[in-house]
Amino acid sequence: MAIATEPPKQGFRLSQLLYDTRYRSMTIQVVVMMMFMAFAAWLVDNTITNLAARGKDFNFGFLSVRSGYDIGQRLIAYDSDSTHARAMLVGLLNTLLVSFLGCLLAVAVGVTVGILRLSKNWLVARLMTIYVEVFRNVPVLLWILIFLAVLTEAAPLPNAFKEGGSASMLLFDSIAVTNRYTAVPDPLFSRSLGNIDIGIFLISSDLMALIAVVVAGWYARRLVLRRATAVQNATGERPVTWWKSVALLTLPAVLTLWALGFHLGYPSLQGFNFTGGINVSNAFMALWLALSLYTGAFIAEIVRAGVMAISNGQTEAAYALGLRPGRTMNLVILPQALRVIIPPLISQFLNLTKNSSLAIATGYLDLRGTLGGITLNQTGRELESVLLMMLIYLVLSLMISGVMNIYNASVKLKER
Amino acid sequence: MKKSLFFGTLTAAGMVAGFAAAGTLEDVVARGELNCGVNTGLVGFAAPDANGNWSGFDVAICKAVAAAVLGDPNKVKYVPTSGQTRFTALASSEIDVLARNSTWTFTRDVDLKLDFVGVNYYDGQGFMVPKALGVSSAKELDGATICIQTGTTTELNLADFFKANNMTYSPIAIDSNAEGEQQYLAGACDAYTTDASGLAATRAAFATPSDHIILPEIISKEPLGPLVRHGDNQWGDIVRWTLNALIAAEEYGITSANLEELSKGSSNPEIDRLLGTSGDLGPMFGLDNLWAKRAIAASGNYGEIFAATIGESTPIGLARGLNAQWTQGGLLYTPPFR
Ligand SMILES: N[C@@H](CCC(=O)N[C@@H](CS)C(=O)NCC(=O)O)C(=O)O
Numbered sequence: 001m002a003i004a005t006e007p008p009k010q011g012f013r014l015s016q017l018l019y020d021t022r023y024r025s026m027t028i029q030v031v032v033m034m035m036f037m038a039f040a041a042w043l044v045d046n047t048i049t050n051l052a053a054r055g056k057d058f059n060f061g062f063l064s065v066r067s068g069y070d071i072g073q074r075l076i077a078y079d080s081d082s083t084h085a086r087a088m089l090v091g092l093l094n095t096l097l098v099s100f101l102g103c104l105l106a107v108a109v110g111v112t113v114g115i116l117r118l119s120k121n122w123l124v125a126r127l128m129t130i131y132v133e134v135f136r137n138v139p140v141l142l143w144i145l146i147f148l149a150v151l152t153e154a155a156p157l158p159n160a161f162k163e164g165g166s167a168s169m170l171l172f173d174s175i176a177v178t179n180r181y182t183a184v185p186d187p188l189f190s191r192s193l194g195n196i197d198i199g200i201f202l203i204s205s206d207l208m209a210l211i212a213v214v215v216a217g218w219y220a221r222r223l224v225l226r227r228a229t230a231v232q233n234a235t236g237e238r239p240v241t242w243w244k245s246v247a248l249l250t251l252p253a254v255l256t257l258w259a260l261g262f263h264l265g266y267p268s269l270q271g272f273n274f275t276g277g278i279n280v281s282n283a284f285m286a287l288w289l290a291l292s293l294y295t296g297a298f299i300a301e302i303v304r305a306g307v308m309a310i311s312n313g314q315t316e317a318a319y320a321l322g323l324r325p326g327r328t329m330n331l332v333i334l335p336q337a338l339r340v341i342i343p344p345l346i347s348q349f350l351n352l353t354k355n356s357s358l359a360i361a362t363g364y365l366d367l368r369g370t371l372g373g374i375t376l377n378q379t380g381r382e383l384e385s386v387l388l389m390m391l392i393y394l395v396l397s398l399m400i401s402g403v404m405n406i407y408n409a410s411v412k413l414k415e416r
Numbered sequence: 417m418k419k420s421l422f423f424g425t426l427t428a429a430g431m432v433a434g435f436a437a438a439g440t441l442e443d444v445v446a447r448g449e450l451n452c453g454v455n456t457g458l459v460g461f462a463a464p465d466a467n468g469n470w471s472g473f474d475v476a477i478c479k480a481v482a483a484a485v486l487g488d489p490n491k492v493k494y495v496p497t498s499g500q501t502r503f504t505a506l507a508s509s510e511i512d513v514l515a516r517n518s519t520w521t522f523t524r525d526v527d528l529k530l531d532f533v534g535v536n537y538y539d540g541q542g543f544m545v546p547k548a549l550g551v552s553s554a555k556e557l558d559g560a561t562i563c564i565q566t567g568t569t570t571e572l573n574l575a576d577f578f579k580a581n582n583m584t585y586s587p588i589a590i591d592s593n594a595e596g597e598q599q600y601l602a603g604a605c606d607a608y609t610t611d612a613s614g615l616a617a618t619r620a621a622f623a624t625p626s627d628h629i630i631l632p633e634i635i636s637k638e639p640l641g642p643l644v645r646h647g648d649n650q651w652g653d654i655v656r657w658t659l660n661a662l663i664a665a666e667e668y669g670i671t672s673a674n675l676e677e678l679s680k681g682s683s684n685p686e687i688d689r690l691l692g693t694s695g696d697l698g699p700m701f702g703l704d705n706l707w708a709k710r711a712i713a714a715s716g717n718y719g720e721i722f723a724a725t726i727g728e729s730t731p732i733g734l735a736r737g738l739n740a741q742w743t744q745g746g747l748l749y750t751p752p753f754r
Contacts, residue, residue, distance in 0.1 A: 056529065373589075379527075
């Protein structure tokens with residue numbers, strides 16, 4: 001019987017850190033980490049020294065000081081007596097507004113164009129190709145400037161809308177396109193529920209009520225559809241649901257609007273400008289359209305790629321089962337294509353949100369224009385303003401990708 | 417090395433170079449060139465011609481300083497700065513002097529750590545409107561759309577003026593005078609507001625200046641002057657006294673025409689000290705005794721510069737007004753050279 005000999009016991013030698021593959025990767029990581037920390041510490045130290053040499057400190061006290069400047073487009077109450085912090089909030093909301101509407105329009109445009117590009121109709125497919133190539137391959141800044149130039153140069157002055165002037169309003173005198181803004185009707189409620197004051201700003205209860213009933217209607221529709229599927233699974237016959245869907249999606253909103261006494265305030269020319277409606281500035285329009293159409297071109301390609309990724313056999317199989325083309329798209333292709341489409345779509349949303357800081361070219365006062373522009377300039381707090389701005393954009397981006405990841409998890413292939 | 421790496425990382429924060437340390441004079445002499453911050457183009461104050469030669473009222477300050485320090489008024493590198501970039505450019509040593517229609521205010525002087533060395537133009541903020549608008553007073557501008565340059569005192573004054581008069585307006589933020597001009601002429605705003613001198617200069621560049629009027633209201637005090645970084649007093653003194661030399665030269669009747677003759681000696685001891693015929697003022701701040709003579713020779717005395725660039729015989733047509741010598745009822749008054 002052989003006696004197992006113990007392997008010779010050997011102490012740990014320092015050279016093992018370099019030559020022993022068990023330790024080497026650890027060594028490298030520790031060294032890189034130390035170098036990185038030293039670099040960071042050196043940056044911070046340098047900043048402090050340099051600020052001190054210029055007699056400046058690092059402090060965010062300026063945010064609570066009166067801002068002293070006015071902002072053209074504001075979603076919440078603000079005037080020159082408000083603080084810099086509030087100016088920052090106004091800018092942030094402007095960023096969110098243009099990003100949100102931009103994402104909506106970009107998806108609408110992108111999905112439509114992406115699917116039409118696959119059309120069998122030669123002309124439609126080519127037109128969509130031209131759109132995609134033209135928008136994708138010209139820098140978005142140029143698109144913003146082009147839209148702005150067209151809006152300011154081509155549209156008439158507000159005072160051309162005077163009695164006997166050369167311009168006239170559109171859609172039964174409800175919309176005026178001018179070289180400064182587009183004046184559109186303002187939604188008003190004669191039996192308004194008032195506003196909820198959440199401390200920082202007011203939220204319209206009417207809007208909240210409207211959103212609540214629409215969401216409720218949407219949810220009810222889902223229940224109806226689920227029941228229909230259950231019935232179909234049990235009996236093989238799917239009950240007719242379309243009119244229930246339409247009713248659930250529209251009636252609650254219509255009834256709520258009626259209950260709140262919804263009506264429109266029409267813009268009219270008073271003195272220099274239109275009042276009584278909402279003036280959507282050209283800066284906003286140009287930024288919104290340019291960002292949406294530019295990003296839309298990328299989304300179109302993503303959608304096309306997603307649809308093409310589903311093998312043709314699936315379509316043929318669906319046809320063989322007797323599904324019509326629309327059904328095939330909705331029930332077979334899209335659910336699978338979404339898995340491919342969502343992840344790159346997230347980065348397009350992030351791109352659009354960050355690109356909205358190109359508002360600088362139009363004078364639209366977004367976060368960069370207020371905190372990173374006028375506030376930075378009037379207070380001279382460059383470092384603080386820029387760091388704060390970076391932090392806000394970072395949090396914003398993380399939130400967008402967080403939400404989109406949740407959505408992605410809900411549509412992705414569930415393996416059981 | 418340490419500096420450049422650090423700021424390379426932090427350019428985003430708008431800090432481009434190093435310490436505002438003493439020694440600007442040595443830097444300029446070693447470089448053989450003065451970096452002078454001017455505006456991006458405002459005819460009369462600072463604008464390049466077709467050959468890239470800059471001229472104007474603010475440019476004359478740059479030339480005088482270069483002549484005093486380097487002996488040659490042409491050894492200047494003009495750095496165009498916008499309302500938003502100018503102070504950062506100065507604080508980060510990208511430029512040695514800023515001469516760009518900049519208003520002397522408490523916060524700029526104290527909080528931004530800059531030193532205004534004097535005033536070369538006493539101004540105030542005004543409004544320009546097209547004649548066709550039919551407005552004759554700024555008080556009639558309620559509800560108007562107004563173009564303003566961001567990063568200026570102008571936008572703060574505007575907010576205060578409308579608030580004090582219980583009026584509303586919609587601001588259109590613009591980045592440079594050129595953009596403002598274009599927006600205003602395209603009718604994107606009803607009125608353009610900035611320093612009255614800037615309005616006159618802007619209007620002079622229009623195709624038909626007579627179609628536009630400058631409203632009578634002046635809503636603020638805007639003492640415009642050259643400035644330097646806080647902390648380098650020797651350099652600050654040089655720029656301050658170069659400006660003073662130009663103003664004093666007009667007071668004492670020293671002109672480009674009689675400069676050579678007067679510097680041979682005159683009956684006025686103040687002139688002799690200024691032109692370096694007697695005394696030793698120049699060496700006190702590290703220059704030679706002929707610094708002021710060279711500064712005046714660059715483009716003449718204050719009055720000559722004013723008349724040649726923005727005065728009544730130019731298209732801009734500004735009257736001396738507050739900017740006359742104290743002996744003529746104006747505000748220009750230099751401390752004595754002794
Ligand atoms: N004096 C004001 C305003 C200075 C200012 O920006 N002036 C304009 C108009 S007079 C200008 O010089 N613009 C030239 C440019 O945009 O380069 C200030 O210091 O804030």
